Amino acid sequence: MIKAGIIGSTGYAGQELVRLLMQHKDAEIVWYGSRSYIDKKYYEVFHNMFEIVDAGCMDDNMDELAEEADVIFTATPQGLCSSLVSEKVLSKTKIIDLSADFRIKDADRYEEWYGIKHPSREFIREAVYGLCEINREDVKKARLIANPGCYPTCSILSIYPLAKEGLIDMNTVIIDAKSGTSGAGRGAKVNNLYCEVNENIKAYGVASHRHTPEIEDQLGYACGQPVVLNFTPHLVPMNRGILVTAYASLNEEATYEQIKNIYDSYYKEETFVRVLPQGVCPETRWVEGSNYVDLNFKIDPRTNRVIMMGAMDNLVKGAAGQAVQNMNLMFGLDETEGLNLVPMFP
Amino acid sequence: MIKAGIIGSTGYAGQELVRLLMQHKDAEIVWYGSRSYIDKKYYEVFHNMFEIVDAGCMDDNMDELAEEADVIFTATPQGLCSSLVSEKVLSKTKIIDLSADFRIKDADRYEEWYGIKHPSREFIREAVYGLCEINREDVKKARLIANPGCYPTCSILSIYPLAKEGLIDMNTVIIDAKSGTSGAGRGAKVNNLYCEVNENIKAYGVASHRHTPEIEDQLGYACGQPVVLNFTPHLVPMNRGILVTAYASLNEEATYEQIKNIYDSYYKEETFVRVLPQGVCPETRWVEGSNYVDLNFKIDPRTNRVIMMGAMDNLVKGAAGQAVQNMNLMFGLDETEGLNLVPMFP
Amino acid sequence: MIKAGIIGSTGYAGQELVRLLMQHKDAEIVWYGSRSYIDKKYYEVFHNMFEIVDAGCMDDNMDELAEEADVIFTATPQGLCSSLVSEKVLSKTKIIDLSADFRIKDADRYEEWYGIKHPSREFIREAVYGLCEINREDVKKARLIANPGCYPTCSILSIYPLAKEGLIDMNTVIIDAKSGTSGAGRGAKVNNLYCEVNENIKAYGVASHRHTPEIEDQLGYACGQPVVLNFTPHLVPMNRGILVTAYASLNEEATYEQIKNIYDSYYKEETFVRVLPQGVCPETRWVEGSNYVDLNFKIDPRTNRVIMMGAMDNLVKGAAGQAVQNMNLMFGLDETEGLNLVPMFP
C-alpha cells in the first residue's frame, strides 16, 4: 500500500486527488495538508467526504511528511514546492508536483514568465515532465515529477503527433483554449463569483499566459526546434473541462487517412487518449470525471490548415488524474489503476 | 457474472445504469435496448462510452431478453414494463422496473393518477417496492422490483423515521422538492431546451404530481394510517440532484438530541444514508455522482415544526444506483458493490 | 430633474440602481458612492457602463451628499444607513434605504434578529415601509423609506390578499423561497464562487433567516394579529430571480373564482403585479430585468390548502426597481417612470 501525502489538499485539484486516491486500491492518504484549514476535519471543508474521510487537515511539514509518505503530491501555488524540495526529502520519498515549478527546463525562462525567483534550480534538470503518454519511461524512474499544466496537457496531446511527424508548419500554430472555472482555483476572488462567471465568456492572459512557454517547450522537443506560438485561454461558465481548438498550416497537402493514421500510431495503445471517429468533435461533457483526452482533427482544404481539437477534464487528466497516472508508473503499478472511471454524463 | 439487460438504455437513467454497471465487478450488460436508436452503436448516442462500450442498440424483445439475461432493467415510460411482464418472463429472469408501473399497490389509484390503464394488475401484489433501506429483506427475495421514484426516495427517507416513530402530525406534512433537469428526461421538448431552463426556477405539477400517491403510500405504511400531504416539485437549472425540504408539526416538543437519536437509530448502519452534523444543511453538490442521500433536520421552536431536509443524486440513488443496489440484494452480493463512488465535486 | 446620490453603488443592487436611473428621464445620478473603489472610474468596476457613465466612485459623505442630492439611496450593509441618518440630513434630502435598518418597527426585535445595536431608533417610527402596492399613500409623503427586502416583497405580495381577507389560517403559513445568487451580494466569499454555487441547490438560514420578522410583521398588519411562520430560503444556480412557494390552510373551502377575485381586487390596477391565468405557474425567467411580480395560486382540495406562488427579479422589484418606484411616488412622478421594462428572455 502506497502511503501518499498531499500538500494543498483543500484546493480543487487537491480535493480531486483525494477523490481519486480514495478509490485507488493500492494507495492510502496519510496526510491532508492544508495551511488554511489546520485542525478542521477534512469533511468539514468538503462535505462530499463525510463518512468517507475522517482525518483532519494538517500543516505543511515537508520533513515529517517525507518520513511518513512514499509519495508527496504538492497541489500548491507557484514557488512553494520548489522551496520545500531538498536532497534529504528526495532521498526518502518521491514528489509529484502539480504546480509549474519544475515544468520549464530553462530557469531564466521560468522566472521571466512567472515573475518569481526559482528557489531550487538544482532540481530542475532531474525533474521529469510527467506527460505519461510521451515520457512514460522517464517517469518510471523519476523521483521528482513536474505534473503538466491543464492547458498544456490538452494542447500538447492534440498537436504532438503532427508536430513530431513534421506535418505542420510550427510557425503557424495558434491554440485557442476554453476552460471551466475550477481551473481558476478556490480562492475567494470577486472575478470568480458565480454572478461574474455565469452567463459570460471572456479571453484572459492574451499573449501572456504562463502556460505558453510550457507548451512551446514540449512541442519544440517534438519537432526539434524552438517553437513560438499563440495561446489564448478563455473562461467558460461550467465547472470542469478544457477544450482546445488549435490551428496550423499543413506543410503539404494531406488526406484524412494520412493524418488519422498518424494519430492512431501515437495513441492507439493509449488507454486514456481516444481519437474519435471522423466528423465527431470532442466535447467536454463526454470526458467529465474521467482521465480521458478525446481528440480529433479536421482538414480545411480551402485554407490548407488542419484544425486539431482536444477535450478533457481539467481536474483529472489536467491535474489529479495525471498525477495518479504518474504515481502508478513510478511505483510499477498498472498505469490505469484507480483511473478506470467511466465519464459521467450528464 | 450477472447478465443484465436494459430496456430503455438511451434515456438519462438508462445511460447512468450503463455507467454504473460498467464499473460493477460482478455484472455485465448483454442487451442495450433502445427503440429510438436500433442498430446505432451505443457510443454514437453517448460518446462518453467510446472505447468503453462497443455494443449496438437493440429493439425491445422481452422474451429473447428473458432467455439471455439474469436481470432486466426497464427504464421506460409508464405502462411499458407492465405490458411486457409475464409469468413466463418472471420464471426465467428478474425484473427491476425503474418506471412507476408497480409502485402503487392500489391499481385504481395508479390509474387515476397516471391516467392509463394498468395492463398487468396481477403482478402488482408480488412487486416489491425497492427502497432498500426500508424493505431490504423483501427485496432479497423478489422477482419483480418497483424501483422507487426519485422524489419519493428522497422524500420518504427524509421523513420516514419521524413518521414511523409518531413524532410528527401526518396531517401537516408539506414537501417542497427541487430537482435538476435530468429528471425531466431526454425527450426533445421545447420546455427542456437549455434557454428555457437556464436562469429560471418554477414549480410544476402543483398539487397534482404523480409522485404524490407513492410518497403518501409509503409514509402511510410507516405510520399505520392513510396519509394525505402536499408535494410540490420545482425545476432547477442544474443537471443532477434533488433537494427535499419537508415541513411538519411536532406532536409534542422535542429536542435536537431526541430527533437526532431517532435518525441515527434508523440510518447509522446504512452505508448510503448520511445524517449530517448539526447545523449542516444537505446540498446536492455533495452527493453528485454517488448513491448517498444526505439528511438533516432543524427544529423551529417558534412554530413547533421540524424542517426535514434531504439531498441526493436523482440519477443514482433516485434511479440507477438504487436499481443496482436492489440487484445486489437480489443476487446476494454485497449491497454496496459497484456503488462505492465518492461524490464528485465540483 | 431629480438629483440622486447612491451610497453603495458598486454592489449588485447599487449597480442595478444605476442601470435603472440611467434610463429614467427625470433623474440623474450625482454621486456614485463606493468605499471600496474610491477614485476608480465607475465603468472600471462595471464595464457595461463604459461610455455610459463617466463619473468616478466617491467616498460616503452623507452631509455633503445631503447638500447635493434630492434623494439618497443607501444600498449598504445593515447598520450603515441608520448610523448616517440625522434630522439635519432628512431636512435637506430624502432617503431610500435598501438595507433592513428601518424595516422592523420594534427596535428590540430588529436587534435580536440582526445581532447589532440600532444606532438611530428615533427614526424608525417615521420610516415608511416602501411596499408601494400596500403603502402607496404613506410613501408619497415620506422622507425616509425602508425599501423592502427581496424575499419579503415577493412573499408578502403573494400572501397579502388572502391574509387580509381572512381566508387562510395564519398559523399554518409556510414560505419556501428560492433565490438567484445575486441576492448573496458581491463580496468575495468562497461560498459564492462559481464552482460552489453551480450544479447545486441548498437551503440556508433555516428557521433563522433575518427576513422572517419582516414578513411576519407585514402579514401581521394585514390580518390584524401577530403572525409566526416558517420561512426557508434556498440558493439557486442562477443570477437573478426569486420564486416563492407558500402554503396555508384555508379557513373554509373556497373556489378558484373566489380566490381569483380577491387577487384581482387587490392587484388589477397594479401595473407591476400580474396575476397569471389559471394553471400558469410563475417562473422567474418571465420577469427577468423587469419590475413585475407574477403571482398565481392553486387550491388543493385533498389537503384544503392553498399554494400561493410568486416570481420576481430580486434586483428590480426586490431592490432597485422598487426603490425607483418609491422615488417616483415621493416626487410626484408617474409611478412607472423608468420602470416600463419588458422582461428579457431568454
Added chain:
Amino acid sequence: MIKAGIIGSTGYAGQELVRLLMQHKDAEIVWYGSRSYIDKKYYEVFHNMFEIVDAGCMDDNMDELAEEADVIFTATPQGLCSSLVSEKVLSKTKIIDLSADFRIKDADRYEEWYGIKHPSREFIREAVYGLCEINREDVKKARLIANPGCYPTCSILSIYPLAKEGLIDMNTVIIDAKSGTSGAGRGAKVNNLYCEVNENIKAYGVASHRHTPEIEDQLGYACGQPVVLNFTPHLVPMNRGILVTAYASLNEEATYEQIKNIYDSYYKEETFVRVLPQGVCPETRWVEGSNYVDLNFKIDPRTNRVIMMGAMDNLVKGAAGQAVQNMNLMFGLDETEGLNLVPMFP
C-alpha cells in the same frame, strides 16, 4: 408611427424583436406571425409578454401583411423570405430579412453553402447588407435589407478596420468564435436540451459553417480582394452572447497606438461600438441585453500577430437590435431610437 409586421415572431430573435419594438416610441407591431402557434395569444407562448402584448399569433400572409405594414421583419428559416418577396410586396412595404437569404451576393455561392436553391435571385443585387456601421448610407435608401448574421456582425466589426487599412495579412485570418445557446434557435432538438448543453463546450461546423462566406465576402470588400479564412464556432453554456477571438499576422510591425488610432477612427463616432481601454478584454456579460459591440485587440510581438476580440449580444446587435437599427435608418429616425438600453448585469 411605423407599422411593423413580424414573420417568425415566436423564435428567439423574433421574440427579442418584440421586446425591442415594444419599447420603441415610433413603432408598433401590427402582425405577430407564427405558423406554429396560430390563434394562440402571443403571451401564451412567452409569458414575459403577459399584460404587455394582447395580440394573437397569425399565419404568414405576405400579401396581406404588405398592405398593413410599413416594414416586415422576417425572422425565419433559410429560403422562406426569398420565396415570399416580390416586386408587388416591395412596392408597398420594406423588408428586413433576418435570415441569410440575401446576404451573399453570389447566388451560386449561397446555394453551395446553404444547400438550397435560391428562389428569387433577382432581388439579391438590390438587397443591402445591413451592417449599419459600414453601409449606413445604402441602408437609408434600401427597400430590402439583408440583416447580418450574428457571428458575421461580431467578426466583421472586429476585423474590418485592420483589413480595410491593409495592416493584416488576410491569408492568415483565423476566427475562433463562441456563442450562447439562443443562437441555436428554439426548435425542439435533443442536442439543445439543457442537460446536453450545460457543463459542456464544443466546436461545431468546423471548416464548414455557413457564416463563413458571409464573413469572407464582407472582409473581401474591405480589403479589395477575395478572402479565404478559417471560422470555427463553439457552443457555450449560456443563454446570450457571442465572443470572437480573431488572429492575423501583421503585415509589418505596429504599435498599440497605431492600431488604437485606426479603431478609433472607424468607431469613435459610432454609438454602438465601444473600443475598450487598453488591456480590457471584451466579455459578453458587459453587453447583455444591449446593442453594443465591445472591441479590443492585443499585439503579440513574439509572433507578430494581432489578436482581435469582440463581444456582443447575439440576439440584439446580432439579430433584433441591428434590425431595429436598420429600420431606424430606413425611416429617417434617430439611429439609436429604442436601442438606448444599458447592458444588464449580472
